[in-house]
Amino acid sequence: MAEFLDVVLSYPTLPYSVVLCFAVIYWMLAATGIVDEGGIGSGDGADFHSGADGANGLAAMFARLGLGGAPTMLVVLLLAFFGWTITYLVQLFLLQSLPTSLRWGIGTAVAIAALIPGAMVSSWVLRPIRRLLMKLRPVEQASILGKAGQVTSPDVTAERGYARFDDGGAGLILQVRSRDGCRYERGDQVRLVDYLREHNYYLVVGDAELPALDVSIPQVSGDKEIH
Numbered sequence: 001m002a003e004f005l006d007v008v009l010s011y012p013t014l015p016y017s018v019v020l021c022f023a024v025i026y027w028m029l030a031a032t033g034i035v036d037e038g039g040i041g042s043g044d045g046a047d048f049h050s051g052a053d054g055a056n057g058l059a060a061m062f063a064r065l066g067l068g069g070a071p072t073m074l075v076v077l078l079l080a081f082f083g084w085t086i087t088y089l090v091q092l093f094l095l096q097s098l099p100t101s102l103r104w105g106i107g108t109a110v111a112i113a114a115l116i117p118g119a120m121v122s123s124w125v126l127r128p129i130r131r132l133l134m135k136l137r138p139v140e141q142a143s144i145l146g147k148a149g150q151v152t153s154p155d156v157t158a159e160r161g162y163a164r165f166d167d168g169g170a171g172l173i174l175q176v177r178s179r180d181g182c183r184y185e186r187g188d189q190v191r192l193v194d195y196l197r198e199h200n201y202y203l204v205v206g207d208a209e210l211p212a213l214d215v216s217i218p219q220v221s222g223d224k225e226i227h
Contacts (some may be wrong), residue, residue: 012107016084023077066123069130082118156184175201
């Protein structure tokens with residue numbers, strides 16, 4: 001144990017140990033909901049909730065290295081883990097036996113060089129994770145605007161209402177509100193015309209108000225509800 005701590009807390013393993021501890025603590029906090037796991041960027045170099053230039057540049061660099069498409073902090077965790085493993089083994093079996101004058105120079109070279117195999121292995125590990133994240137990515141709200149559906153609640157007004165829409169799969173039941181004070185009853189056909197993000201509902205109009213549009217509605221085999 002003493003030898004393990006001596007290697008972990010010595011150069012060149014120490015920088016990776018610090019970053020690895022930070023990343024582990026971050027994901028532990030994310031698991032408890034104390035921090036938002038998407039708050040450090042999506043990892044694709046394009047969309048960042050925090051808006052921080054540092055996180056933006058870091059994720060863009062990861063994307064160029066083939067590490068994009070995953071949360072930035074996940075990439076940091078993987079790079080730190082593999083870099084820590086490489087430097088730990090090199091220091092344990094090689095650097096400890098070298099004179100101090102050589103240890104710092106060679107250790108610096110090892111710490112930098114460890115990023116190369118670390119990035120390659122991280123990219124390989126991220127492949128199935130990226131595919132999973134793509135499947136779990138929510139549908140863009142704007143992509144379903146214009147879809148036709150049927151009112152499923154007793155009515156749809158400016159204050160309440162639900163409607164069913166086909167999404168090519170199980171179907172969606174969405175919170176909807178009428179526009180311009182109109183009222184639609186169960187079974188009426190409506191179309192999505194806008195999404196109010198701050199209220200998390202859609203505005204709809206009756207198909208009778210849009211005669212130029214195709215109003216046919218595919219049958220939906222099941223429902224899933226979005227609140």
